[in-house]
Amino acid sequence: MDITFKNVTYIYQRNTPFAHKAIEDLSFHIPSGSFVAIIGHTGSGKSTLIQHLNGMVIPSEGEVTVGDFHLTQGKKPESMKELRSKVGVVFQYPEHQLFEETVGKDIAFGPENFGVPEDEIKRRIQEIIPAVGLPEELLERSPFDLSGGQMRRVAIAGVLAVKPDVLVLDEPTAGLDPRGQKDIMDMFYNLHKEQGLTTVLVTHSMEDAVKYADHVIIMNKGTKYMEGKPEEVFIQKDALNKVQLDVPEMVQFLNLFEAKFGKPIPFERQSIKEIAQSIQGIVKGAAPHE
Amino acid sequence: MRKKIIEFRNVSFRYGDEQPWVLRNVSFDVYEKEWLAIIGHNGSGKSTIAKLMNGLLFPQEGEIIIDGQQVNDESIWSIRRDVGMVFQNPDNQFVGTTVQDDVAFGMENRGIPREEMIKRINETLSAVGMQEYHMTEPHRLSGGQKQRVAIASVLAISPKVLILDEATAMLDPKGRTEIMSTVSEVQDKNDLSLITITHDLHEVVQAERVIVMNNGEIWDEAVPREIFAKKDELRKIGLDVPFVTILADELNAAGINIEREPLNQEELLEGLWTLHSRT
Ligand SMILES: Nc1ncnc2c1ncn2[C@@H]1O[C@H](COP(=O)(O)OP(=O)(O)OP(=O)(O)O)[C@@H](O)[C@H]1O
Ligand SMILES: Nc1ncnc2c1ncn2[C@@H]1O[C@H](COP(=O)(O)OP(=O)(O)O)[C@@H](O)[C@H]1O
Ligand SMILES: [Mg+2]
Ligand SMILES: [Mg+2]
Numbered sequence: 001m002d003i004t005f006k007n008v009t010y011i012y013q014r015n016t017p018f019a020h021k022a023i024e025d026l027s028f029h030i031p032s033g034s035f036v037a038i039i040g041h042t043g044s045g046k047s048t049l050i051q052h053l054n055g056m057v058i059p060s061e062g063e064v065t066v067g068d069f070h071l072t073q074g075k076k077p078e079s080m081k082e083l084r085s086k087v088g089v090v091f092q093y094p095e096h097q098l099f100e101e102t103v104g105k106d107i108a109f110g111p112e113n114f115g116v117p118e119d120e121i122k123r124r125i126q127e128i129i130p131a132v133g134l135p136e137e138l139l140e141r142s143p144f145d146l147s148g149g150q151m152r153r154v155a156i157a158g159v160l161a162v163k164p165d166v167l168v169l170d171e172p173t174a175g176l177d178p179r180g181q182k183d184i185m186d187m188f189y190n191l192h193k194e195q196g197l198t199t200v201l202v203t204h205s206m207e208d209a210v211k212y213a214d215h216v217i218i219m220n221k222g223t224k225y226m227e228g229k230p231e232e233v234f235i236q237k238d239a240l241n242k243v244q245l246d247v248p249e250m251v252q253f254l255n256l257f258e259a260k261f262g263k264p265i266p267f268e269r270q271s272i273k274e275i276a277q278s279i280q281g282i283v284k285g286a287a288p289h290e
Numbered sequence: 291m292r293k294k295i296i297e298f299r300n301v302s303f304r305y306g307d308e309q310p311w312v313l314r315n316v317s318f319d320v321y322e323k324e325w326l327a328i329i330g331h332n333g334s335g336k337s338t339i340a341k342l343m344n345g346l347l348f349p350q351e352g353e354i355i356i357d358g359q360q361v362n363d364e365s366i367w368s369i370r371r372d373v374g375m376v377f378q379n380p381d382n383q384f385v386g387t388t389v390q391d392d393v394a395f396g397m398e399n400r401g402i403p404r405e406e407m408i409k410r411i412n413e414t415l416s417a418v419g420m421q422e423y424h425m426t427e428p429h430r431l432s433g434g435q436k437q438r439v440a441i442a443s444v445l446a447i448s449p450k451v452l453i454l455d456e457a458t459a460m461l462d463p464k465g466r467t468e469i470m471s472t473v474s475e476v477q478d479k480n481d482l483s484l485i486t487i488t489h490d491l492h493e494v495v496q497a498e499r500v501i502v503m504n505n506g507e508i509w510d511e512a513v514p515r516e517i518f519a520k521k522d523e524l525r526k527i528g529l530d531v532p533f534v535t536i537l538a539d540e541l542n543a544a545g546i547n548i549e550r551e552p553l554n555q556e557e558l559l560e561g562l563w564t565l566h567s568r569t
Binding site: 012013018020040041042043047092093095133145146147148149150153171174175176177178179180181182204206207244245246249250252253256257260261272273275276277279280283284 | 305330331332333337378379381430431432433434435438456459460461462463464465489491525528529530533534536537540541543544545546555556558559562563565566
């Protein structure tokens with residue numbers, strides 16, 4: 001589904017002395033099927049932005065369009081439930097998403113709510129549990145008796161069980177162990193490809209943005225600061241540094257390498273192995289005999 | 291020899307009689323003024339260890355000694371004065387109605403005079419970059435802002451031991467670096483023992499010592515360089531090694547052997563330069 005923000009402003013506690021503008025005059029377009037990374041310092045408005053996508057918040061000004069659903073002040077779509085069955089959101093704090101007695105019931109809640117037949121739900125759970133790296137024996141446990149990383153996996157499973165068209169992920173790997181981070185991101189990416197999803201990923205990991213996204217939006221203080229392909233955005237060190245961000249570690253290293261050896265290795269989203277080969281060429285290349 | 295501030299002696303723990311053991315025969319020491327990192331896969335028992343350290347949980351077997359006192363019902367109040375902790379989800383620990391009340395709360399409990407409280411509120415909120423939010427209600431903060439405030443609250447009580455349980459996971463990378471350098475300054479100034487539980491490999495590199503948990507048991511205990519040398523084994527237990535370690539490995543495969551396992555980019559570049567000047 002296409003996603004469009006047109007001059008969107010969002011104000012928390014509007015018309016009170018505490019009114020706080022979290023997003024200001026934000027416009028962008030995400031074509032159906034893209035994988036977009038949203039990056040920005042804490043408090044830059046990322047979570048506020050994505051809460052618009054399933055109608056958790058309605059723009060104070062401007063318009064958000066997700067597929068055929070339009071969200072503007074005073075005009076919520078009649079079929080909010082339908083919107084929520086199409087847009088799955090993994091929230092920043094997984095604990096807030098969990099509430100059932102057992103992990104199994106928690107994962108089943110979403111699909112049940114949207115009328116998915118019971119045996120189909122069972123089938124989906126069987127498929128999802130190993131995919132999110134949860135041991136099967138946890139299904140009968142209370143979701144509140146889990147470790148932080150386990151809770152996050154349950155929250156992710158609950159969203160996937162609905163089989164949404166748009167997958168919205170708010171820092172989904174925070175709290176996961178390193179292998180979990182990689183496995184879960186690979187899983188999202190495969191789903192994205194196989195099922196032609198539109199994926200919106202909020203992340204602090206430039207590495208993940210480089211690896212998975214085809215488009216990046218950089219937020220700063222509630223506004224769009226930059227937008228483009230990862231390999232174009234992530235070489236702009238000075239511009240990124242100005243807004244509390246930095247280039248990916250690989251780019252940092254390539255910059256330092258160039259400064260020391262006087263020879264550039266351009267960043268083209270290459271693998272670490274490819275970088276090692278380029279370095280080998282330069283470091284050993286000067287060898288008089290070999 | 292350095293003084294021990296925390297001792298775990300053969301500690302085993304489970305959350306209920308019917309439940310599986312989540313810690314099995316865990317023994318280790320934490321020394322005064324050191325920075326110890328605890329890493330391990332999800333569910334390996336890290337947060338459980340943290341909760342045992344300040345008496346939120348008690349072990350079924352073994353004993354825990356903090357600054358010379360065994361942790362039990364009587365000692366927990368004085369122990370909690372010395373052990374400050376920031377939880378994985380800061381929502382679970384906000385008590386004040388404003389950010390500034392929240393920072394004040396821990397100090398009130400410790401009977402710190404008003405003048406001093408005001409001074410520390412200002413100092414710690416500025417140190418974590420949250421001064422301008424001092425009148426905001428905590429639930430209206432973004433995830434990373436909440437984590438900053440939670441860290442300010444615990445710094446304000448100047449504990450002897452500071453436990454950060456994934457306390458910077460929601461911060462942007464710059465913010466994370468800034469907060470960790472603030473914490474490490476406070477550590478030097480106040481001779482604090484710092485225990486960080488983290489999945490962030492950069493943070494692990496900065497610690498003096500690392501304990502690796504696997505399935506409720508201590509899998510290894512060593513300096514970061516030694517830990518990260520065990521790449522393949524670490525990967526098997528759900529962990530990974532930093533970018534420089536992976537790059538050094540790939541360089542090795544490409545015929546470039548850096549003598550000393552590099553821990554950061556500077557060390558790797560130095561190693562490359564040494565090789566380059568020799569050829
Ligand atoms: N309140 C609880 N009741 C029952 N079991 C629990 C409870 N809290 C944690 N556990 C279990 O104890 C084990 C260790 O959990 P712990 O929270 O210590 O892990 P952790 O290493 O901190 O993991 P993470 O990296 O995911 O935060 C896990 O198997 C978890 O499911
Ligand atoms: N419920 C709320 N009420 C008032 N202000 C809020 C609320 N949630 C977030 N904010 C504020 O809006 C801004 C953007 O927050 P958020 O979208 O959560 O940022 P991010 O996800 O980029 O860290 C921050 O300044 C934050 O303090
Ligand atoms: Mg957020
Ligand atoms: Mg934990």
